[in-house]
Amino acid sequence: MVTRLSISTGARVFDALVAGPPEGRAVLLLHGFPQTGLVWQGQIAALAAHGYRVVAPDQRGYSPGARPQRPEDYRMGLLVDDVVAISEELGWAAFDLVGHDWGGAVAWWTAHAHPGRVRTLTVASTPHPRALATTLRTDQDQRRRSHYMIDWRETPATEERMLAHDAQELRRLYAGKVPQDSAETYVRRLSQPGALTAALNWYRAGRPDDAIGVIDVPTLYVWSTEDSAFGPAAAEETGRWVKGPYRFETLQGVGHWVPEEAPEALTHLLLDHLRAHGEY
Template sequence: MTEYLSIPTAAGTFDALAAGPADGRPVLLLHGFPEAALEWDHQLRALGAEGYRAVAPDQRGYSPDVRPEHPADYGMDDLVGDVLAIADELGWHRFDLVGHDWGAAVAWHTAERHPGRLRTLTAVSVPHPAALGSAIRDDPDQQLRSQYMREWRHDKTTERRMLADGAEALRRMFEWKVPREHVEEYVRRLSEPGALTAALNWYRAGTPDHRIGKVEVPTLYVWSTEDVAVGSTAALDTENWVSGPYEFQMIEDVTHWVPEEVPEALSALLLDFLGRR
């Protein structure tokens, strides 16, 4: 069973879902675009059932009380700062960090900048940012896959287009692989005034000032072969950007939406990895 939390920080109060005993080994899960903490529903319950204390916040822009207007307030420094502020408020000095999509990008940066705070890192779908950046620069396939990011960053009509006709474009993004009730909840939330713009501000904030290096934290990276956003070049290069213990799991015939498309498989991989660390 999951529970609802409110986590106050200097930036505002984050809404969150949680499961497991209060004194369990802490695991923080970061969602991606255009989702919310709900995407981790299965993993939260699976972790909680095994005695972990799992918490998934609605991140900056997704929690209504932490929704600044300007893209500059969604830079990587702010997003990493939110992770640490949430962990501090929860009383977690060291914790396991899990991220999918944009949540994985934040998790990579958190692990590289603050390795002493993390027991492990699990990144789902999105590879190490340096591996992705290199692929975008040099690999024509990845350049095509990443074109959407440039469009969303610069096209101010993106919100209107995504929400037109009952948010048809937003719904199609999930490729009919995400539970319908989850999609309806994401659409409802992102249809609130200012919510979709806040979510897109993650793309519009610009590249991080901090040049990311290798990650020394024990890392699990999960990539799926039918991910339209991330090709094999960056996925396979990620091992070169982890200096600590590294595990790579490739899931065949699954799209970008791993936590919700194959929730049992991802929960099993996560529990196995954490159980050995």
């Protein structure tokens, strides 16, 4: 049974979905833009049924109790700090970390900064940040795919455009690939005063303070052939930035919204990965 949980980390309060036995192996799921922890509903139920303790928080800006106003309050180091603070509040000394889209970026950075805490890493869609940086310099296709990130840094023009006409442009991002009830939940959440600006501040926060290097923990990276944001060059480059056990899987004919477009396939890969590194 999936229930709701409020996680207080001092100055911030994060809304979260939780399921599975309290004594189960800990798994933390990080969503991306423009979604919430609900993106993981298929994976939460399946993992809980296999005895895992699963928590999927609405991250900084998405939880009303964790919504600072300034773009600089969404720097990557602070987002990683949120992950650590949430895990400490949950009493988790170590946990398996899963991320998609921006949640995938935070997951990469967390695994690099805190390898002793992250038992395994699973990322859907988002390549290793250094792999993405490399291909943005060398691959015209990836530069074209990533151009939207520059456009979305405009403020308040982006918010006004996305929310105009009953959030028509925001709804279009889901492109019929996300379940309708989930899409409506995302639109309602992001239509709250200041919520979409907070979510877009992830794009406006500027470059990370530090450089990221290779990842030591066991890593599963899942890329899909119809992903509009991340192309094959960055996906293939990612393996160069993992020196721990690494598995790269490609989902044919699937778009960017992997957890919801291909929930069964992703869950199967995730469970295999967790079982393979249960004693790591």
